[in-house]
Amino acid sequence: MTPGQILLFVVALVAFGLALRRGVPTAQRALRDTGQTIGRVLPLLLVALPMAAFLAELIPPDAAAGWLGPESGLPGIIVASFAGGFIPGGPFVSFPLVLTFIKAGAGGPQMVALITGWAILGFHRVIAWEWPVLGGRFVAIRLAASFALPVLAGVLAQWLLPWFPHALIRP
Amino acid sequence: MPGFLRRHSNLLIIGGIGLVAGAAVYRLHGPAGIGRAMETAAGVFLGVLPAMLAGLLLAGSLKQLIPAGALAKWMGAESGWRGLGVATLAGMAMPGGPMAAFPLVLVLAQAGADRGALIAFIVAWALNGFQRVLVWEVPLLGADFAILRFLCGLPLGFIAGALARRLPIDWVPPGSQAGGQRP
Structure with a gap:
């Protein structure tokens, strides 16, 4: 434990x-x-855990970092937001994954959107926890209220990035 | 039996997605893929089961200790932005994984928190939980990136909560008696 x-x-x-x-x-x-x-x-x-594990099997482990580069702009932020929702598992999966993406050349705002998408949308967690405990209607309300927020976080990060010159450590 | 179907709709939907995804895994990776996935699922199940029992026992006990409606003044439908702020702070301070957080959401609902506050709580916990930021994000991604990410996430719980209060979807907390307070 x-x-x-x-x-x-x-x-x-x-x-x-x-x-x-x-x-x-x-x-x-x-x-x-x-x-x-x-x-x-x-x-x-x-029922939910085998389902989540099947979904995880279907997701390619190293989705292209090129899609999420610093020049990808708003489209990259949008892709990252929803891709983040499909990252399965807890912080022990997502943060190492983001680190590999950053090292592979992904952009800062895109990574902010990815982490935010993973945290807020995290379909894996919705299916395994939120839906069983709180019910489908609550999930519908919460996702309707928050599906666009990861994009917003990415756009905010784009604005704030000039004030954080050390935000992306590259090897 | 429409009643049976409605009562178990969650189970049926999740099971349906599982069957489709399982079939796709079988086509792509064969029986080995299925075996790997089931092994993962069993490992997660055994890993979360004790924590889940603890989380639900905590929720069940708190429900008896906190009188119904006690939090209505702080996080109820009339609590406005202050209620969303209280919920955001509580969510960020909430340690632990989903096995503790989601049962606690049920307790908050029973104690009078409205859907806006509950959603602000969940978003703040999932996104900006202090424990996870400190344990995972700062060490792995660096303090500068973590602060930038944290700042960008700070307003999101308020926005989600305020939006959720305006959505025209009825919702009653599961387990609460019919005729409980609605927004």
Whole structure:
């Protein structure tokens, strides 16, 4: 287990302990609620994880950095925004990938858009977590409200880049 | 049985996409590709299961400890930009992966946070979570790039939250009784 997971366990047990101090019925309600959520989420997870893994198999690991070069401008930012949404996995996948792209010559604003797209759109995470826990309607609202934001972040980065001359370390 | 279909629509949609993607993997990579993918999926499942149980137990306990509607004043539909700001700060401070964050969103919803605040929270957590920026982004991509990226992400939670409040799609938090408060 990672330190983060251990911390989560400790916090969860403390919260449950506090519920127990309120009385056994409160703790029972907490357990019943937890069980109900698990019953709802677990089947979805069992279907969603193979699905996400299949999608990951289909994505080429080294998508062309040329598409995302500094001269690619707004089209590059748009491509990067939505490509970011398809990067599977957690930060241990995305940030090393961005580092390889930067070393291969990708542009700064495009990489800002890519990371933002991965974080906000991350279809992998939407399918494995957000949809099972919060439901399809919530996902629809959230994606409708945020699908254009990675592009906005890339455009902002283009404006701000002159103030950050050291933003792109090249080997 | 339309009722059955509606109740399990999420499962059916995800399962459908999975079957299509699995068929594509089989055509491209054969049984070895399927085996690799299932191995990945099983590894992720075993990896996240304990954290998920902890996250859901935390959410279940907090739901009992935080009275319903307690956060309505801070993050409710009437909370305006300040509510989105509170949600953004909470999202950035929220440590941990999706197994903790998404169950917590349910707790916030039950405590009276509206959809705008919930979405500002999710966007801020996913994009600018302090823990991830410090643990992953700064070491791997450098402080200058990380600061530039962080600044560009800062307004996005507000924008997403404000947009979400105006979208004409009905939504009730799952698990809440029918007739709960709506925006």
